[in-house]
Amino acid sequence: MSRASDRAYDHIRNMILSGELSPGEQIREEALAELCGVSRTPVRDALRRLEAELFIRRNESQRSFVADWSLDDLEEAFQLRAMLEAYAARRAAKRISWDQLARLRSHNDAIHHAITAPTPDIPKFLDHNRQFHAIVLEAAGSGRLAGMLAQVIEQPVVLRTAKQYDMENLKRSHHEHDELLIAFDNRDGEWAAAVMTGHIRRAFHVYAAAHSGDADIRRTDEAA
Amino acid sequence: MSRASDRAYDHIRNMILSGELSPGEQIREEALAELCGVSRTPVRDALRRLEAELFIRRNESQRSFVADWSLDDLEEAFQLRAMLEAYAARRAAKRISWDQLARLRSHNDAIHHAITAPTPDIPKFLDHNRQFHAIVLEAAGSGRLAGMLAQVIEQPVVLRTAKQYDMENLKRSHHEHDELLIAFDNRDGEWAAAVMTGHIRRAFHVYAAAHSGDADIRRTDEAA
DNA sequence: TAGCAGCTTATTGTATACAAATACCATTCG
DNA sequence: CGAATGGTATTTGTATACAATAAGCTGCTA
Numbered sequence: 406m407s408r409a410s411d412r413a414y415d416h417i418r419n420m421i422l423s424g425e426l427s428p429g430e431q432i433r434e435e436a437l438a439e440l441c442g443v444s445r446t447p448v449r450d451a452l453r454r455l456e457a458e459l460f461i462r463r464n465e466s467q468r469s470f471v472a473d474w475s476l477d478d479l480e481e482a483f484q485l486r487a488m489l490e491a492y493a494a495r496r497a498a499k500r501i502s503w504d505q506l507a508r509l510r511s512h513n514d515a516i517h518h519a520i521t522a523p524t525p526d527i528p529k530f531l532d533h534n535r536q537f538h539a540i541v542l543e544a545a546g547s548g549r550l551a552g553m554l555a556q557v558i559e560q561p562v563v564l565r566t567a568k569q570y571d572m573e574n575l576k577r578s579h580h581e582h583d584e585l586l587i588a589f590d591n592r593d594g595e596w597a598a599a600v601m602t603g604h605i606r607r608a609f610h611v612y613a614a615a616h617s618g619d620a621d622i623r624r625t626d627e628a629a
Numbered sequence: 630m631s632r633a634s635d636r637a638y639d640h641i642r643n644m645i646l647s648g649e650l651s652p653g654e655q656i657r658e659e660a661l662a663e664l665c666g667v668s669r670t671p672v673r674d675a676l677r678r679l680e681a682e683l684f685i686r687r688n689e690s691q692r693s694f695v696a697d698w699s700l701d702d703l704e705e706a707f708q709l710r711a712m713l714e715a716y717a718a719r720r721a722a723k724r725i726s727w728d729q730l731a732r733l734r735s736h737n738d739a740i741h742h743a744i745t746a747p748t749p750d751i752p753k754f755l756d757h758n759r760q761f762h763a764i765v766l767e768a769a770g771s772g773r774l775a776g777m778l779a780q781v782i783e784q785p786v787v788l789r790t791a792k793q794y795d796m797e798n799l800k801r802s803h804h805e806h807d808e809l810l811i812a813f814d815n816r817d818g819e820w821a822a823a824v825m826t827g828h829i830r831r832a833f834h835v836y837a838a839a840h841s842g843d844a845d846i847r848r849t850d851e852a853a
Numbered sequence: 854t855a856g857c858a859g860c861t862t863a864t865t866g867t868a869t870a871c872a873a874a875t876a877c878c879a880t881t882c883g
Numbered sequence: 884c885g886a887a888t889g890g891t892a893t894t895t896g897t898a899t900a901c902a903a904t905a906a907g908c909t910g911c912t913a
Contacts, residue, residue, distance in 0.1 A: 408903095409867065433894065444868045449895090450677070457681045459773070466875055467895060481771050488716060492709075547705050549683070553777050632873095633897065657864065668898045669865090690905055691865060858911080866903070873896070881888080 410447035416440065417451055421460050421471055428473030432461070459556060483609035486557040487602050489550060490538070494585065494601035497544035498594035505544045506589060512537040513582045520575040530575060537582055541601075574611050578604070634671035640664065641675055645684055645695055652697030656685070682780060707833035710781040711826050713774060714762070718809065718825035721768035722818035729768045730813060736761045737806045744799040754799060761806055765825075798835050802828070 417437060420426045438448045452469055455461045462472045474482075512533040519529040538558075542551050581604045588596035641661060644650045662672045676693055679685045686696050698706075736757045743753040762782075766775050805828045812820035 435894080445895090446867050446869090449674075450866090453674070453677045453681075468875085469895095478773075481773060485716075485771075485773060485777070488712065492712060547709075549702075549705060549709060549781065553709070553780070556777070557773065659864080670897050670899090673865090674896090692905085693865095854913100856912090859909090861906100861908075863906070864904085866901105868901085869899090871896100871898085874894085876891105876893070878891085879889090881886100883884105883886085 409441075409443040410450040413437065413441040413443055413447045413451035414454055417448075417455060418460060421455075426471045428471050430471045432469050432471060434469075458559060479612070480609065482557045483605065483612075486554065487605035487609075489554050489557065490541070490605055491598040491602040493542050493545040493547075493550055493554065494588075494597035495594035496547065496550075497541050498589050498592055498597040500546050501544040501589050505540055506586070509537060509540050509582075509586055509589070512540070513579060513586065516579050516582065520572065520579060525572065525575065534578070541585075574607070577607065581607075633665075633667040634674040637661065637665040637667055637671045638675035638678055641672075641679060642684060645679075650695045652695050654695045656693050656695060658693075682783060703836075704833065706781045707829065707836075710778065711829035711833070713778050713781065714765070714829050715822040715826040717766050717769040717771075717774055717778065718812075718821035719818040720771065720774075721765050722813050722816055722821040724770055725768040725813050729764055730810070733761060733764050733806075733810055733813070736764070737803060737810065740803050740806065744796065744803060749796065749799065758802065765809075798831070801831065805831075 417426075417432075420440075426432060432452075434445045434448050434452065437452075438445045441448060441451075452461060456463060456469070460472055461469050463469050515533040516530055516537070519526040519533065542554060545551075581600060585597055585600045585604070588600055641650075641656075644664075650656060656676075658669045658672050658676065661676075662669045665672060665675075676685060680687060680693070684696055685693050687693050739757045740754055740761070743750040743757065766778060769775075805824060809821055809824045809828070812824055
């Protein structure tokens with residue numbers, strides 16, 4: 406899309422992801438226009454896009470708010486994601502090219518290096534992990550599916566969860582990718598789907614455990 | 630949303646569904662603005678929405694075209710729809726209220742009357758069928774899921790397929806709804822999901838059969 | 854005649870002014 | 884004191900003019 410409306414989109418999206426705009430906070434077109442250095446017109450464009458991607462919700466009288474996600478919303482997103490990514494893996498197993506397989510291997514190797522380094526490089530892990538899943542989606546060859554997955558993956562809350570991984574889970578993640586590659590090698594869609602389902606569901610429970618830990622700490626603080 | 634942009638949205642959507650705008654045809658904002666009797670601003674809003682709903686696609690230089698759907702696209706849409714509606718049915722089985730169950734029964738009774746009348750009332754069937762599925766979705770209680778399903782159901786091609794049903798399939802459809810109700814009565818999510826999967830997949834094959842018939846006719850015509 | 858340069862036209866993108874709708878607040882009435 | 888009512892401020896919606904960009908054409912050149 407065009408320059409100004411792209412800038413507005415990126416700017417607002419980053420403000421949401423960074424927490425500069427808080428969940429539930431009302432946002433006004435004119436204020437955003439000033440922050441982005443453009444007029445309201447491209448801001449409105451950007452807001453429409455962000456609304457479609459569920460970063461923003463609008464109330465009955467068209468006022469915009471930063472979306473806030475409940476725990477139920479989060480579990481729902483993970484369930485949908487598990488289902489959709491499993492479906493993607495099933496399709497990918499039948500369609501993946503040699504080149505795509507090689508790229509998957511390359512990214513998973515990079516993940517291995519990132520997490521076995523003396524100081525684990527989490528941003529590098531996240532980046533290669535993202536690209537790994539993007540290639541599976543590319544191999545699935547369904548634009549509609551890709552669009553739907555974007556909706557459940559690119560959510561603020563889901564994005565933040567990746568940082569909850571500890572070393573044990575980073576290794577497990579790498580291993581699951583490896584198993585997925587073997588399933589792909591054997592063109593076994595059901596196996597690939599099963600591996601992917603477990604992969605995503607474990608990610609959810611990692612987050613859920615981390616979150617309940619937070620709750621415990623909070624309760625402890627209150628008790629102290 | 631607002632009056633003018635709603636009018637533009639409905640108008641353009643209807644033009645696409647009615648075939649007044651042909652698949653693949655380029656559409657220009659100004660021309661649509663005149664047709665809808667509004668300025669380009671609300672038309673642009675409407676186009677953004679229709680693009681998100683895959684009624685319209687845009688090329689690399691932002692020109693808009695009426696989306697055209699290949700057979701592969703259609704099968705892909707049906708597969709996704711089957712998966713998502715099965716998921717909706719599974720969730721609904723655990724959450725559905727007595728009131729919602731009663732409404733489902735009522736709509737399925739209306740379907741029964743529509744198809745057993747001396748002259749089957751297909752529009753009535755389609756309307757109650759739509760409401761039946763809407764209630765299942767409502768019972769599933771997932772806004773995100775609802776949004777995704779809208780994307781794969783409200784497509785021009787998919788909408789037209791419903792009219793391919795013959796009497797035999799209308800009766801089967803009614804019977805499957807009935808079975809779904811029993812699964813709901815028993816709060817059996819897996820059963821509900823299985824029934825719904827079959828329900829949607831049969832819809833696809835009804836369409837596919839009708840379409841291959843068309844192809845045969847076309848080939849016969851060419852041969853003649 | 855194929856292909857390219859530059860101009861012309863068509864189309865979309867952006868800014869701005871104004872209109873419409875909604876929320877907010879104060880005031881009044883029961 | 885609470886609820887309803889009205890007016891004012893705030894926010895979004897729409898129209899329009901203009902800017903930027905892409906497409907298409909014309910005529911030139913090899």
